[in-house]
Amino acid sequence: MAPTTDRLLPAPPAGPGGGTGPQAAGDSFLDLALRQRAHHRFDPQAPVPDADVMAMLTVATHAPSALNTQPWQFVVVRSAEVRRAFGAATRERWRASTGAAREKSLVPGSVFSELDDGNGGGGLETAPVVIIVCFDTAKIEPAHGASSIYPAVQNLLLAAAALGYGSCLTTGLVDGSGALVRELLELPDRLELMAAVFVGRPARTLGAPRRHPAETCTYREVFGAPW
Amino acid sequence: MAPTTDRLLPAPPAGPGGGTGPQAAGDSFLDLALRQRAHHRFDPQAPVPDADVMAMLTVATHAPSALNTQPWQFVVVRSAEVRRAFGAATRERWRASTGAAREKSLVPGSVFSELDDGNGGGGLETAPVVIIVCFDTAKIEPAHGASSIYPAVQNLLLAAAALGYGSCLTTGLVDGSGALVRELLELPDRLELMAAVFVGRPARTLGAPRRHPAETCTYREVFGAPW
Numbered sequence: 532m533a534p535t536t537d538r539l540l541p542a543p544p545a546g547p548g549g550g551t552g553p554q555a556a557g558d559s560f561l562d563l564a565l566r567q568r569a570h571h572r573f574d575p576q577a578p579v580p581d582a583d584v585m586a587m588l589t590v591a592t593h594a595p596s597a598l599n600t601q602p603w604q605f606v607v608v609r610s611a612e613v614r615r616a617f618g619a620a621t622r623e624r625w626r627a628s629t630g631a632a633r634e635k636s637l638v639p640g641s642v643f644s645e646l647d648d649g650n651g652g653g654g655l656e657t658a659p660v661v662i663i664v665c666f667d668t669a670k671i672e673p674a675h676g677a678s679s680i681y682p683a684v685q686n687l688l689l690a691a692a693a694l695g696y697g698s699c700l701t702t703g704l705v706d707g708s709g710a711l712v713r714e715l716l717e718l719p720d721r722l723e724l725m726a727a728v729f730v731g732r733p734a735r736t737l738g739a740p741r742r743h744p745a746e747t748c749t750y751r752e753v754f755g756a757p758w
Numbered sequence: 759m760a761p762t763t764d765r766l767l768p769a770p771p772a773g774p775g776g777g778t779g780p781q782a783a784g785d786s787f788l789d790l791a792l793r794q795r796a797h798h799r800f801d802p803q804a805p806v807p808d809a810d811v812m813a814m815l816t817v818a819t820h821a822p823s824a825l826n827t828q829p830w831q832f833v834v835v836r837s838a839e840v841r842r843a844f845g846a847a848t849r850e851r852w853r854a855s856t857g858a859a860r861e862k863s864l865v866p867g868s869v870f871s872e873l874d875d876g877n878g879g880g881g882l883e884t885a886p887v888v889i890i891v892c893f894d895t896a897k898i899e900p901a902h903g904a905s906s907i908y909p910a911v912q913n914l915l916l917a918a919a920a921l922g923y924g925s926c927l928t929t930g931l932v933d934g935s936g937a938l939v940r941e942l943l944e945l946p947d948r949l950e951l952m953a954a955v956f957v958g959r960p961a962r963t964l965g966a967p968r969r970h971p972a973e974t975c976t977y978r979e980v981f982g983a984p985w
Contacts, residue, residue: 560787560920564817564913585985588972590791594912595927601969605976607985676927678953681908682915685821686791689916693787700822702905715978724903742828745815749832751943758812758834 563692568695568740572654573731579660583694587730588662590690596679602670603683606663606716613715617704617727618656620711624703655699658729662687663705663712665722673723680725687728697733713742790920795967797924799881800958806887813955815889817917823906829897830835830910833890833943839944844931844954845883847938851930882926885956889914890932890939892949900950907952914955924960929953 588605623743628717664684666676684700691698704712705724712724749758815832821829823829837839891911895902911927918925931939932951976985 542947557827560790560916561813561817563787564917565820567820567822569822585972585976586788589975590788592969592972592975593792593794593967595794595796595915597929599968601975603975604981605972606977606981609980610979613979674933675929678908678911678927681905682912682927684905685909688822688909689787689789700905700909702824702902706901714923715980717982719981722981740820741826742819745812745832748819748828748830749812749815749834751834752837752840753942754831754833754946754949755944 550653560689563689566739567689567692568737569699569736570729570731570733571699572734573657573659573697573729574734575657575659575731577659577732579696579730579732581677583696584657584660584662584730586694587690589685592605594683594686597638597671597675600671602666602676602679604664604665604667604722606718608661608663608716609659614656614658614661616711616715617661621655621701621703621727624706654734655701655729657734658699658731660730662728662730663716663724664726664728665718665724668723676723676725677733683724684728691728691730695732696730697737699729700726701729765940766803787916788811790916793966794916794919795964796926797956797958797960797964798926799961800884800886800924800956801961802884802886802958804886804959805958806923806959810923811887811889811957813921814914814917814923818910818914821913822911823910824898824902827898827906829903829906831892831894833892833945835888835890835943836886841883841885843938843942844888847927848882848930848954851933872894880931881961882928884961885958887957889955889957890943890951891953892945892951892953895948895950903950903952911953911955918955918957922959923957924964926956927953928956 584607591605592603594599608617613757664680664687666680668676671679688700702725704727709724712718712727718724746758750756751758763835770869811834818832819828819830891907891914894905895903898906915925915927929952931954935953939945945951973985977983978985
C-alpha cells in the first residue's frame, strides 16, 4: 500500500512559512523548491522525532532509480560522539576543498560570502541527526549509482524543508574511501558511500537562495544557441 | 531577484489531481513526491510551451550544488529528427541494459512487469521535449558533478509533475561517451553529459509508484541495526 500524507505527518509543523524556516506542510512544491536552501547551523535542543525522519526517508524512496532497483541504504546517526567526529571531519574537508577551489579559481570569492557561515565554523555538529546515504552494489551497477541516489537525496532535502527542518547535503565525509564513516558505521564493503545529510531545526531563517537565471544556462537545440 | 511562483505559472494546470496525471500547482510537496513516477509514453500532440520548460528549469536551478557553483547546462531539444534518433538510441540501450541486468540477476523479473511499458516499445520519442543535462567542468571538479546535477534533475522531474507533465530520467543516451548526443547537440569537450529527461503530457494516468517501505532500508547508528 502506498503511504499517505496523513501517515507522513505525525505532527503539524511548528512555525511560520517565511524564508527557509518551518513551512506549512501544505505549501506548494514550487514555493518550497524555490526557497529550499542549505543550512549549516541548527538548534541542537530542538528534537527531530523518528516519525519525521521516517517521513523524510519515505519521500526519499519515492525518487526514481535505474530499473526501479531502489538501491538506497540509510544509516541514521544520533550519537553525539559520532556526530562530533563527522562535524570535525567535514570541517577539515571543507577547508581543504574550498582552499583548492579558490586556488584553481573555479569558484569566485563572492560565493563564499553568500554561504551560510556555519560550515567553516563547525555548525554542522549542531544537527541532531545525520543521515548517511549509500547504495548497495548488489542491487545496481556502480555506474548507475549516482543517478539513482542523488534524486532520492534531493527528495529528502525537500521533505525536510516541508516538515520545517533545515538540512545540508555534504559529500566531503564520503569522498575517497570514507574510511572514518565506514569504520564508525560498520559498513560492509558492498555499500558505496554517497552523501551525508545533516538535519535539524534551523538556527536562523535564511533568505531565498541566489541563483543565476535559468535562461543563462539553457540552449535551444544545440549548445550555444541562446534560449 | 528570486523568481516568484506567479512568474513560474504562466497558465493554470489543465486537469484533475489523481494518479500521476496533471496536478494542481498548489498541491503539497509531500503529495506530489509520493505520486511522482517515470512516464514512458506521452501525448505527442499536447504542447509543452517554452514558459513551462523555463519554469521547470528555474526550479531545477534551485537545487543545491557544491559551493553553489551551479554547474548545470541544459540543451532543450524539440527537433523531431533529433528526438527520433534519441528514442531509437535509448531503446537500444534499454534492451541491452535490461538484458544484462537480468542475466546478472541484479533485478527481479517482477520489476519489469511493473514498469510503464513505453520504454521498450519506443514511446519516449512521443515526448515533445527532451532536455539534455550536462555540467561544465570549468565550474566544478568532475568528482563533484553527480552530486551537483542529479538533485537539480529531481527538481526538474518534480516541477514537471507539478505543472501536469510526465517525465522520464534516462542515462542510457549519455552512458559512455554519449557520442551521438555530443555530435547532434554540438557539445564542447568541457561539458560532461549526465542525463536526458523526456517531458510531455502523459499518454495515460499511472498509479502510485511501488516502493519497499523505507524502514526496510534504514538502520540505526550502525549498519544492520534495525530501524
